[in-house]
Amino acid sequence: MAERMTAREVIALVADGFTPLPPPSDASRTDGTAVDGDGTAVDGPLGWTGYDDSRARASARTGEDESILCGTAEVGGRACVLAVFEFGFLGGSLGRATGDRIVAAYAAAAELRVPLVSLVATGGSRMQEGMIALGQLQRVAAASVRLRAAGVPQIAVLRDPTTGGGWATVGAGADVTLALPGAQVAFAGSRVRPPDADPAAYTAEDQYAHGHVDALVAPARLRDTLASWLRLLAPDTGVAGHDGTPAPPPDALRDLPLPATGWEAVLRARAADRPRAGAYLDAYFEVRAAIRGDRAGGADDRVECGLGLREGRVVAYAAQDGGATRPAGFRTVVRLLGLAERLGIPVLTLIDTPGAANDAAAERAGAGPAIAQAFAAIAGARVPVTSLVIGEGGSGGALALAAPGATWVTPDGYFSVIAPELAARILKRADDQVPETAGQLRLCPQDLVELGAARGVVGVAGPSGHPAEPA
Known part of the structure; x- marks a missing residue:
């Protein structure tokens, strides 16, 4: 199993400074709660008993108010937008507020014309918000499509664990997908797999072997690896682009005459x-x-x-x-x-x-x-x-x-x-x-x-x- 780091630890590991994005403006849409007639909170959009208390405990334990931190940063001197999941907050699950913040991060990357780097650690959609939580996957997918259409690249780093809808949207939907060795990476989480399932199939190593991950990157190499990719995907002139000139063919590496036959x-x-x-x-x-x-x-x-x-x-x-x-x-x-x-x-x-x-x-x-x-x-x-x-x-x-x-x-x-x-x-x-x-x-x-x-x-x-x- 890969080492589990908090979102703040991950940011410190890879980024040269981090400026949080402002929270989405519609507080009634993003606070993750529903209200009754007199404005009293009622345990989220489904009225799931104890949901407010669970969120409060998660916040006290992690120091965060939601399962993701989004902001602008530099990695190896290269500007980007970071979206960093906090697994300690309700298993890094995607709820309505999480979706709002992810969508806002994609929009910021498009506006700033800088790559989006997602550092994923999630157990999937948040049960306490039911179909409202599941619907965030469609919103995230749509935001990703808009970012692709704008010609802005996306990089995902799969931490432990990356499962469910977070893997099937933010993780697997990126242009370049990296993973930490030993991370659990799968659509099916550990508690919902068939009892006779091969555990190796749910690892970063197996996802790499079967062509779903581009590289396995140790934490100590992650900053440099991300900086290299950012340099390639978004060179000094901004997001990558060309002037219509084809690449020249390489020179021959052996000095030979033409073959006689x-x-x-x-x-x-x-x-x-x-x-x-x-x-x-x-x-x-x-x-x-x-x-x-x-x-x-x-x-x-x-x-x-x-x-x-x-x-x-x-x-x-x-x-x-x-x-x-x-x-x-x-x-x-x-x-x-x-x-x-x-x-x-x-x-x-x-x-x-x-x-x-x-x-x-x-x-x-x-x-x-x-x-x-x-x-x-x-x-x-x-x-x-x-x-x-x-x-x-x-x-x-x-x-x-x-x-x-x-x-x-x-x-x-x-x-x-x-x-x-x-x-x-x-x-x-x-x-x-x-x-x-x-x-x-x-x-x-x-x-x-x-x-x-x-x-x-x-x-x-x-x-x-x-x-x-x-x-």
Whole structure:
């Protein structure tokens, strides 16, 4: 179990100063009580006997008047709005007053054009307020939609515990979701699960493994991690945005001539010592942070997506790392493209895969629909996308990440409609004819440029002797 901190302790851990937002103006809507005819409080909107006393005890114990603290702050010198749950106040539950304050925090983030950072610790909706409490989830969801439409990013940090509607709205609805190791993270709280439930399924670690959390962050690293994300999501010029200029393709990491044959191109791309995506990302970015998972139960560790800082400019990236891409990988790319579009960030894709995974598990996980979603996201992108083939470009699984008219290739990369071995098999050719088949596929970097499948080859002269890199 993760260490449980009070809201004030969490604020002190991550923030450089904190200024509370003014309470919502309509006190009759936000004090969490109902009144009878002569104005006497009657235990909340449902008249739940003892509710007033429970609130009074919670306030005396925590020093707070509600289950959430909202205010403006700086984290690592970056301005934001913080929404910090106090679990000690009735289990951090969401009541009407909580909803009012959360909605006000979202509105403040939109008005100030600064990210909203939620540090969540909640058991869910407040029973003593019944459907009025449950309805706050709709209000929070609507406020989140408005903030997304305004192009303002949201970060959530999942503390112990994060369950129920707080997980299903504030937590899982954020653009970037971080979690403290050991935290209980689940829709079902510990007292309402099936008696035979696997307890591991309700942990931050399991949510991370299944693609619902981007990173597990120890408390000691939380301030720096949040500051890094705020730097990427809201650079010095304000909320992230772009001027319409595409990201330049990375430089080739090996000084090579063009391959003499198609088979040489294939062998180069499959070489064990060839630079992989991580090396390209390290050379391209000064700082980067990854998002992980498709938010549908899957994560593909052979596809890395995230945001990076290059020469003061934020660029989103999606990089294949040499393995067969699984459906969760394609869906994570689609998720990244959606974030880039909302924030107006150019995108770089690095292509390196023998193809899409085609085993039974991949088919059942929706390989075809996931690839279709990736094609559609690239085709419909309203931000510029730049692509670089850094190794194998295997069929549709690679093409799904390629930007039409803005795809480049390295001297040790190739692109093909099918692997030469599979083409030979389909044509009933002997194994010794595979190299010849590779040549017939015209998959070399220079072939791709001549055929119009690639815009140029980075790092070498083009077929006419002129640089093939962009001006």
